[in-house]
Amino acid sequence: MYEEVVEQLIHQLERLPGIGPKSAMRLALFILESEDNYASELAKIIELAKKTIRFCEVCGNISGHALCSICSNSNRLSSIICVVEEPKDLIAVEKTCEFLGTYHVLGGNLNPIEGVGPNELRIRSLLERLSNKKVEEVILATNPNIEGEATASYLARLIKPIGVKVSRIATGLPLGADLEFADEMTLGQALTLRREMN
Numbered sequence: 113m114y115e116e117v118v119e120q121l122i123h124q125l126e127r128l129p130g131i132g133p134k135s136a137m138r139l140a141l142f143i144l145e146s147e148d149n150y151a152s153e154l155a156k157i158i159e160l161a162k163k164t165i166r167f168c169e170v171c172g173n174i175s176g177h178a179l180c181s182i183c184s185n186s187n188r189l190s191s192i193i194c195v196v197e198e199p200k201d202l203i204a205v206e207k208t209c210e211f212l213g214t215y216h217v218l219g220g221n222l223n224p225i226e227g228v229g230p231n232e233l234r235i236r237s238l239l240e241r242l243s244n245k246k247v248e249e250v251i252l253a254t255n256p257n258i259e260g261e262a263t264a265s266y267l268a269r270l271i272k273p274i275g276v277k278v279s280r281i282a283t284g285l286p287l288g289a290d291l292e293f294a295d296e297m298t299l300g301q302a303l304t305l306r307r308e309m310n
Contacts (some may be wrong), residue, residue, distance in 0.1 A: 118144070170241070172217035172234050174199045182206075182214060189213040191248040195238065195267065197221050197255060205253060213251075216241065221259040222266055235267070242274050249277040256283040256301070 118140060126136035143151050167173065168180035175181070182188055182202075192213030196202050202215050218233045241247065250271055254260035268278045284302035294302070 167217075171215045172199075172219060172237070173202055173215060187212075191246060192251065193238075193241065193247055193249075194251045194253050196253050197260065197263070201253065201255070211251075213249075218254075218263070221254055221263040223259045230266070233263075235270070238267075239270065239274075242271065242276055247276055249279060251279050251281065253281045256297075 121140045121143070122133070122136045125131055125139045126133055128136075131139070143154070164176055165174055166176075166178075168175040168183055169178050170183040171180060173180040173182065177184075189212050192211075193216050194202075194205060194211055194213055195216045195218060196205065197218050197220055199217055202217060205211050205215075216234065216238045218235065218238075220228055220233055222228060222230065222233070238250075242250070250267075252264040252267055254263045254267075264280055268280075271278050282301075282305045284298065284305060
């Protein structure tokens with residue numbers, strides 16, 4: 113339908129997460145119809161990001177240096193570690209402005225069907241961080257789906273014998289939601305994790 117080079121561009125864009133064939137086609141056409149320098153600037157910034165951005169040596173967050181801005185911040189509580197699956201999850205927690213501790217990015221979740229086991233995640237480095245006896249609590253903030261719950265359970269079994277407090281983020285109904293639209297798992301969690309009102 114299109115020139116081969118356009119088909120290749122669409123194919124590469126389609127490989128991006130959340131981009132289907134139609135979105136890839138729209139993006140490709142947008143790039144082709146944009147100003148001449150847009151495509152070259154986009155290519156340059158992608159290449160620069162790939163060359164300069166790395167992962168924090170301590171927590172696994174995206175960083176331009178050996179340590180990310182959170183791990184290098186002496187005002188953060190190093191005694192509390194919030195474990196998340198991906199850097200995007202860390203960003204979501206940071207946006208709440210509720211957490212002042214540090215993080216550990218696993219790089220995914222346990223998913224045997226996809227071939228992701230404990231060795232494919234940053235679990236060993238987490239346990240190494242806990243061996244210094246300075247960490248008092250680990251908050252497991254994996255996604256509230258089957259894989260995330262399995263990952264949280266697995267980590268809890270590994271961490272509890274070390275003597276570190278392990279907690280799990282609460283899940284439930286979002287503010288402003290109607291009960292009739294909540295799925296059973298979310299509503300069940302909301303009931304189970306209910307708290308006494310003052």
